[in-house]
Amino acid sequence: MYQRILLAYDGSQEGLIALREGAVLAKRSGSKVYLLSVLPETSGVLMAESVGGDVVGPQVDTYRGLLTRGLDVLKQLGLTAEGRLVVGEPAPQIAAFAKQCGADLIVLGHKHHTALSRWFNDSTSAYVSDHVPCSVLMGCNSISDQAFQAELQEAGATAQ
Numbered sequence: 001m002y003q004r005i006l007l008a009y010d011g012s013q014e015g016l017i018a019l020r021e022g023a024v025l026a027k028r029s030g031s032k033v034y035l036l037s038v039l040p041e042t043s044g045v046l047m048a049e050s051v052g053g054d055v056v057g058p059q060v061d062t063y064r065g066l067l068t069r070g071l072d073v074l075k076q077l078g079l080t081a082e083g084r085l086v087v088g089e090p091a092p093q094i095a096a097f098a099k100q101c102g103a104d105l106i107v108l109g110h111k112h113h114t115a116l117s118r119w120f121n122d123s124t125s126a127y128v129s130d131h132v133p134c135s136v137l138m139g140c141n142s143i144s145d146q147a148f149q150a151e152l153q154e155a156g157a158t159a160q
Helices: 013-029 043-051 056-076 090-101 115-120 124-131 145-159
Strands: 004-008 032-040 081-088 105-109 135-139
Touching: 004 013, 004 090, 013 032, 013 056, 013 105, 013 135, 013 145, 032 056, 032 090, 056 081, 081 090, 090 105, 090 124, 105 124, 124 135
Parallel strands: 004 032, 004 105, 032 081, 105 135
Antiparallel strands: none
């Protein structure tokens, strides 16, 4: 069903849930997997960089580590994934990379917000779904490690 799945991963608990859901889907459908981490480019970071401090360097290292850990998790699950680290606003970066890699499914983590915080904050999922020509899955199903391993074993058996 899905040929190319893009997993957006930020190292958060919600990102891990999405990573797991995407991994199960990829195993079941034999999909090519792309893992994207986006280092948010905030005005504070840009201001600190302009003053002369190396603020982005350590953050890039942190996000590169997150990406490496995500790729390692996928590898342990028997998936080969292409990883990419980009700097910018997460929603536009996710949408742009999805188009670039030809994703037919994007899996995002879902952070629960109150109605008020949702009103004040732009929604990554809303932006992405409005700007890509593919399906978007909000990963919300948290499962235990044991149940996840069982899902993957079953998916591995059915993918062949």
